[in-house]
Amino acid sequence: MTTKDGDFEEYADLGATTSNAMEIAETSMDRVRELVPDETLADRVRQKSVHATGDPEFQHLLRFTGTDESEPVRAGARAVLDERPIVTDITMVKEGITGRGHDCEVRKAIGNGAELAAETGMTRTAASVLELDKRGVYDGAIATVGNAPTAALALADCIEDGTRPAVVVATPVGFVKAAESRERLREVAADHGVPVVTNVGRRGGSGLAAGLTNELIHVASDVRDGEVDLGETAEKSSERRRDDGVDLE
Template identity: 45%
Template sequence: MSKESSRHADTSTNTYIDPGASTPEAYEISKTSRTLARKMVGNETPEDRVRQRCSVAVGDFAMAELLRFHADPVPAVIRALKSGAPIITDIRMVQVGIQKKGHKSEIFCALDFGSGIAQERGITRSSAGFLALRDRLAGSVVVIGNAPSALLTVCDMVQDGIRPAVVIGTPVGFVNAAESKALLRTLDIPSVSTEGTRGGTPVAVAAINECITILIEESAS
């Protein structure tokens, strides 16, 4: 696997944890999947760990090759979560899927904001929500798994000077998904994205949850 950001300590000897696995059976399933993913994807960097988890989330190791890491996003997520920065998502599926243990960040969904803006401008509810949350975006962790329109809106705000700590942008589809992610990768902020039309909520959730798991491990060491 190519390494888009700086190398970190080898993770191959880490004791495997999964904060989301609440029963022995769930843990064993997760551990078995991760063991296979380590062999198939590699296990030298935090980025490899995100590749592993995203591949398991979609049941396809081809996903590992589609992930793009810009400006060292994994440490950026961890720093933001340590500071209690908010996590802002595009849809409720992403909000619900994010691991709640191991951090103190509040998780907002854009759909809960900006309904008036959506009606006034005739834009998507997720885009309107991010516009309404403009004052909370600085220093936040943005996680977009579904809506290319929301990612384009966030990119526009970044170009206007708003600075999230990191953007995880993996919207899926044939309308503006590839284009929005390509634009994200041109911006001078840390980001995780996927190449092309593939991606989706499972990928975005897996990426943020692996960062949370790494944070938990660091806190326990």
């Protein structure tokens, strides 16, 4: 990959596009890789979680649901390569998804389902998820939840009823239902074979959800460039990734 002036070849179109920005991104990721393993695709998501939160301990809070820890990353990268939609719960998460390195439609759930919310009293985000699910939007999509626990709960119900997202990234934050919603999502996803990336505890948020989703896009870009093979369950990418970095936020 190159910038318009051809000065940089690595990841320029995914985030940093100036010499100063590239230097900052590379330095930041070098420091993260000193703190987080760099052996598997799941490790790349762990690295991104530390990068997004500024907390090295956050890597231990992530949970991966699938046949192995890297399955959600492989599934997400394949969905990006297949140009499947990325569906977020709220506007803030949508705005955090990079517009570079992919041709996926990025859309938000919030703003749909107003009638259902008014009729039932459920939250607008839950109603929005249910409304989009009725239209088949989530099947095969990357579903990203960064803010609303009720959106994660609604998505779990949809999966239980037969909806099959390509992958779910869910890091809703808060003191009420946040941890519980992610736990239910993990349980339902495991029962129905849907790959999921979540975390435990009360922490999370929109920036984290967007960052983790952006890492799926980053992995897809590496696949496109022949640097990652999704047929492998573990990739030793330390040598390559010591030489490059990107801020996808």
